[in-house]
Amino acid sequence: MSDKQLATIAVRTGIDVDSQYNAVVSPIYLTSTYSFPALGELPQYDYSRSGNPTRNTLADALSDMEGGAGAVVTSCGTSAMNLLVSALLGPNDLLVAPHDCYGGSYRLFNTRAQKGDFKVLFIDQADPDALAAALAQKPTLLWLETPSNPLVRVIDIEAISQQAQAVDCQVAVDNTFLSPLLQQPLSLGADFVVHSTTKYINGHSDVVGGVLIAKQQSAAENLSWWANCIGATGAPFDAYLTLRGLRTLAPRMRMHEENGAAVLAYLQQQPLVGTIYHPSLPTHPGHEIAKRQQRGFGSMMSFEFAGTDPQLQLFVKTLQLFSLAESLGGTESLIAHPASMTHRAMTDEAQRAAGISTSLLRLSVGLEDPRDLIADLTHAFTVAQEAC
Template identity: 40%
Template structure:
């Protein structure tokens, strides 16, 4: 199908996928092959070894690229695999500027894996473009953006930040996991590439782990492909099949995630036990206007803060019944967690507190259950833990 002729909802179901010519199978088959027959030495039919390429993965890569409005897509065995691939582009002495409240796993790979290879990382408040510009150096080669950020849901101006990166000769890569391409398309705003944890909303059912990179730059895609094959963090065909199943319902799921999150955020903002709510859909959010400009809706993630100790906060997230105490996000079921001891535990406490990740912070991935049940569940958890 010619992607330019169809809307997002149609592409989510059909892009990159055609019925099997031989059997007529509607769904992309799971090509469980490690190797492929060759017609002669070096004369193959597009596939030779499944680390290098697999037909199920090819369909997923085309689908994800279409949804992001990109020409080229590469998929990986996890979101961290995609982040690692971007870092493979760097050389000793290079400098990276990143959002100060990035996902804990991103912070870990930056500071505990690649820092020893003579790479330099600075974490700044990217909601302040002046601070981002001031952090740039002659050696800056990469600006790493999360928006909305994890877990404080700050909004970074992608267009302005991309300009800053390009003015300094650096790449700008945006982690679009929280928003998904249904709500936000960074390539349209000038980003060089988009990174995803397909584990989250794109898969949507908490049953698969994967990652992706999408770009419009052919040379950059070739580099991604080289490291994808050389390092080998590639997804299996069954994983690709599951994500393809997930992207088909992405639009309808995201509509419900956004609807529930918006109502729950308003309820939390009015609650006596909650001191602050982080949700870009609230008019009280400092970046609400920017989010309204660069996003089509505000997402399914809500973080909130209580004037409570680490132990009291742990009690709250442990007392829920509908919300499940677990890491990750983006599934149809609602999840709740304590960033300080779970998703962001890899960040040293001093850095965590300086970035605003306080002990009373709770992050919730709002699912598609009845929102009234979600409210009642949080209410009873507050009553058991705080009163």
């Protein structure tokens, strides 16, 4: 683990290390294969599915930032999740996951469990009785998502990790909403960290990727073996773009948070806004936990639209600076309707159990001038109100 500050690791990893031409920025290694020095002599790299210098540079940077022993850069965030369960779980193993997790996570875990690859139990992890009952079954893996998608719920990583360790259960945390700058789950007791690097780490909505980081060296080596075995690794050019985005993560996250705070304050004054979900609010159930385990509150937020369905549709349609799209964490602001978009793979019953209503809207606040974002929201709310 590096002793440098996180912003420095993000900027300097892979800089000024080219020994051939002394390029300040490392070249992209787009090769699919590598020559062997001689028959029987194995080089450091033999095939880019197994290892690639560009991809490894990104993996090293993210592992250092999370305080891990090693990382695997994958083709997407779902691929990172799939790699973890493939490496750790068998037909008799139990995975305990949050009932309100990202829809893609729910779909992956539920579908593979239905095939008999492992067992899965979805619970409200904020319910101590439900968690205790689940851990009493001695699961192999506990999956945490904090803050959660889309309701931005916060779970106490340290406390739950201690409970999991008592029954020899490993803990993995999806840290996508905050990035390593605002939260480091490994330091709180987790064994693995997952990111969809598509989001804040890349930050420009132009590449899809993921990463899986392990606390222990032996676990990191096992994940690398499995990644090569099942072909989960990411492409070199995607890794280069993600590394390029990572270099500006620190200033971007500062502006995301500033803009998010401005939008949040505005939403609290709007009559068509019901319950707002954001951990910076003192009324948020996880507010005190977030203050303790996070370095910031992030810029993801959701709210219940307190109007009719036609008004909701008109509000979303009128917006000009919040694009109606899935994903998050890019420079541009986005709005999503989780029930019909990111979580549509969940049944209506599962959505209701998770607290995902048809009036719920999720905002990813970008880097536009906050005055323009607020003006855009004001116009859309006005049009929706006048439609009554």
